[in-house]
Amino acid sequence: MQIVLLTALGVGGATVLGAAIGFLFKASSRRVSDIILSVAAGVMLSAAMTGLILPSLEYGGRFALLTTIAGVFTGAVLLDLMNRAVPHICKASGVDITSCPEKHARISKVLLFVLAIAIHNLPEGIAAGVGFGTGNTAEAMTVAMGIAMQNIPEGMVIIAPMLASGISRGRTFLVALGTGLIEVVGTFVGYFAVSLSQAILPFALAFAGGTMIYVISDEMIPETHSEGEAQGITYALLAGFCLMLAMSYLMA
Numbered sequence: 001m002q003i004v005l006l007t008a009l010g011v012g013g014a015t016v017l018g019a020a021i022g023f024l025f026k027a028s029s030r031r032v033s034d035i036i037l038s039v040a041a042g043v044m045l046s047a048a049m050t051g052l053i054l055p056s057l058e059y060g061g062r063f064a065l066l067t068t069i070a071g072v073f074t075g076a077v078l079l080d081l082m083n084r085a086v087p088h089i090c091k092a093s094g095v096d097i098t099s100c101p102e103k104h105a106r107i108s109k110v111l112l113f114v115l116a117i118a119i120h121n122l123p124e125g126i127a128a129g130v131g132f133g134t135g136n137t138a139e140a141m142t143v144a145m146g147i148a149m150q151n152i153p154e155g156m157v158i159i160a161p162m163l164a165s166g167i168s169r170g171r172t173f174l175v176a177l178g179t180g181l182i183e184v185v186g187t188f189v190g191y192f193a194v195s196l197s198q199a200i201l202p203f204a205l206a207f208a209g210g211t212m213i214y215v216i217s218d219e220m221i222p223e224t225h226s227e228g229e230a231q232g233i234t235y236a237l238l239a240g241f242c243l244m245l246a247m248s249y250l251m252a
Contacts, residue, residue, distance in 0.1 A: 003132070004129065004132045004187065004188070004191050007128065007132070007141070007144045007187065008125070008128070008129070008183075008184045008187035008188060009184060010144070010148055011124075011125060011128055011144055011148050011151065011183050011184070011187060012125075012151075012180035012181055012182075012183040012184035012187075013148075013180060014148040014151035014152050014155065014180070015121070015151040015152075015154060015155040015176065015179055015180035015183065016155060016176060016177055016180045017152055017155060018151060018152040018154060018155020018156040018157075018176075019155040019156065019158065019159050019172075019173060019176030019177070019180075020155075021152070021155070021156050022155060022156035022157065022158065022159025022160060022176075023159055023163075023169070023173075034223070034224040034233055035224075035232065035233060035236045036157065036160040036161065036164075036236075037157075037160075037161050037220055037223065037224050038220075038221075038224045038233045038234070038236035038237040038240065039157060039236050039237070039239060039240035039243075040157030040158070040161065040220065040240060041216045041220040041221060041224070041237050041240065042236070042237040042238060042239060042240025042241035042242070042243070042244070043154060043157055043240040043241070043243065043244045044116070044117070044154075044157075044212045044215070044216055044220075044240075045212070045213070045216055045237070045240075045241055046240070046241045046242075046243075046244035046245045046248070047154065047212070047244050047248075048208075048209040048212040048213055048216075049209070050244070050245065050248040051124065051248065052123070052124075052205045052206065052208050052209035052212070053068060053072065053205070053206055053209040055202075055205050056068040056071060056201075056202045056203070056205040056206040056209065057202075059198075059201055059202045059205070060202035061202070064202065067202045067203050067206065068202065068205075068206040069206070070203065070206070071202070071203040071204070071205065071206025071207040071209070071210060072206045072207070072209055072210035072213070073210060074203075074207055074210065075119070075206070075207035075208060075209065075210025075211040075212075075214070076210040076211065076213065076214035077210075078207075078211070079115070079116065079119075079210075079211045079214045079215065080214060080218070082115075114158050114162065114175055114179065115211075115215075116211045116212045116214070116215040117154060117158055117179055117212075118178065118179045118182050119207075119208055119211045121151075121179055121180070121182045121183040121186065122182050122183070122185070122186040122189075122204070122208070123186065123201065123204035123205045123207070123208045124151075124183055124186065124208075125182065125183040125184065125185060125186020125187040125188075125189070125190065126186045126187070126189055126190035126197050126200075126201055126204060128144040128183075128186070128187045128190060129186065129187040129188060129189060129190020129191035129192075129197065132190075132191050144187075151180070151183070155176055155179075155180070157240070158175070158176055158179070159172060159176065162175065221237075224236075224237075
């Protein structure tokens with residue numbers, strides 16, 4: 001039990017460590033902010049594929065393809081509905097969306113991006129906890145180390161966009177801390193409910209992957225291309241993708 005607790009804190013703490021590093025790279029301009037957001041999109045895209053969707057196919061058993069596709073679409077549709085149903089910050093403050101200041105619209109998009117990170121942390125934590133619950137400690141530690149290594153750049157990339165959108169440093173850190181705590185909770189869920197976790201894990205992984213792909217396509221890429229200079233932004237996305245791909249490969 002002690003090793004599970006330490007692992008859970010380590011996995012969640014990696015996100016907080018990345019967030020602390022992220023404070024050193026606060027965007028100084030809209031261009032820099034767009035580049036960092038593009039790197040984040042690349043990191044998320046790679047994490048969605050290598051850390052969520054492909055494992056969903058691997059663990060899905062007989063109906064792996066159907067389960068994964070259903071999970072991806074369910075995650076994307078749910079996040080879309082949340083985006084439509086939950087009032088944006090401007091609407092909540094009584095401001096007409098047509099005259100909404102750019103700053104407020106940008107905050108809404110950044111928070112949606114952070115929400116996708118938080119959602120995807122839960123099944124990652126479950127994946128880390130399942131191994132301990134089944135007694136395969138060596139494999140569980142390998143999975144947990146891989147997740148922790150992935151969480152450092154993820155923690156980094158959520159900071160600069162939030163700061164650039166005008167969210168205070170204190171609230172930004174609390175949000176980052178919250179995303180890490182979600183992973184701690186997921187680890188214990190996986191440990192104490194092994195049979196249930198093994199049944200829902202493939203769908204949960206695909207669900208999280210769907211939310212991330214939705215945010216990348218619907219919010220992050222359009223936001224970073226809004227000023228029309230796409231070439232450097234595209235390379236930033238590829239750099240983020242390859243960074244996470246390399247980390248996943250080296251930790252395999």
